[in-house]
Amino acid sequence: MFAIERLNKIKELLLAQKRVDVYELSEKFSVTEVTIRRDLDKLEQKGFLVKTYGGAVLNDKLNSLPNASSGDTEQKFVEEKRMIGKIAAQMIEDGEAVFLSAGSTCLEIARNIKGKKITVLTNDLAIGLELKDAPGVKTIVIGGDLIPLSTMLVGGFALQMLKGIYVNKAFLGVKGAQLDSGYTVSHYEEAMILQEVARISSEIIIVADYSKFNVKGFARLGDLTMAKKVITNTQLPNEYKKYYFEQAVKLFTTFDFR
CATH class of the missing domain: 3.40.50.1360 (Rossmann fold)
Structure with missing residues (x-):
């Protein structure tokens, strides 16, 4: 899976669950936890999420939008x-x-x-x-x-x-x-x-x-x-x-x- 595909999948999970876990993402995508943390860094820089200990949560501003989704x-x-x-x-x-x-x-x-x-x-x-x-x-x-x-x-x-x-x-x-x-x-x-x-x-x-x-x-x-x-x-x-x-x-x- 390419990095851009993985980022999109992480965004979908965040929109559905409001939170993600580094260990679980590492297992799901068969990559290292270091790689997942870098992915989360990129999404945090774009304002999509807020990193937490061991994972991340959906940015409150996105979470409050009634139609927030990753598409169809x-x-x-x-x-x-x-x-x-x-x-x-x-x-x-x-x-x-x-x-x-x-x-x-x-x-x-x-x-x-x-x-x-x-x-x-x-x-x-x-x-x-x-x-x-x-x-x-x-x-x-x-x-x-x-x-x-x-x-x-x-x-x-x-x-x-x-x-x-x-x-x-x-x-x-x-x-x-x-x-x-x-x-x-x-x-x-x-x-x-x-x-x-x-x-x-x-x-x-x-x-x-x-x-x-x-x-x-x-x-x-x-x-x-x-x-x-x-x-x-x-x-x-x-x-x-x-x-x-x-x-x-x-x-x-x-x-x-x-």
């Missing part, structure tokens, strides 16, 4: 997440207790379940705020340590809150998915929370847009067979469609929602 590709990326949210919401029945993991994809699920009578458990402050005015939704935000530059809660206190409770369905967002390394997330503490959630859930459902496949995050969550249902997009690489079919994993895509 980024807009489509956001729309695909919205479609995943609509599919997932249809799987939730009144009276159920569900877990929504931290992240923008599960946030889209939250935006589509406000008319239901359910209990929602989450470790994402943003999801809690999204559901605060939903009359039929009982929202429980598990406490814990706040991951810097995010709305995600993790740690021992969060794990303790999960003891002795059960949920019908757990919708888990992931950082990456690969045939050899399985599902991965950005933080080890996050993996611990989601593994415990998987243990207390009757059904696990992975929600991941197509860009997450053939990507590896920092911490391993589990095999690709840990969930019997996956919600993604029609752009999913064919090797994963074949693998899921062979492993009897039900695949739901956004094709019918375009």
Whole structure:
């Protein structure tokens, strides 16, 4: 990958996630951390980001622009997440207790379940705020340590809150998915929370847009067979469609929602 392509990819990630991590970018693009830091220096000089310890965040001025995007590709990326949210919401029945993991994809699920009578458990402050005015939704935000530059809660206190409770369905967002390394997330503490959630859930459902496949995050969550249902997009690489079919994993895509 040429340097200019890598810079554009970093910009796309920043627009989608508002923050990036040097180590994760180094792994994703198969270059040294020194190279990534130089890339971030260039983008900071252009006013696109602000460097932080171990990474960078989107420049507040860009973050406040309602139409800030990297073009048609980024807009489509956001729309695909919205479609995943609509599919997932249809799987939730009144009276159920569900877990929504931290992240923008599960946030889209939250935006589509406000008319239901359910209990929602989450470790994402943003999801809690999204559901605060939903009359039929009982929202429980598990406490814990706040991951810097995010709305995600993790740690021992969060794990303790999960003891002795059960949920019908757990919708888990992931950082990456690969045939050899399985599902991965950005933080080890996050993996611990989601593994415990998987243990207390009757059904696990992975929600991941197509860009997450053939990507590896920092911490391993589990095999690709840990969930019997996956919600993604029609752009999913064919090797994963074949693998899921062979492993009897039900695949739901956004094709019918375009």
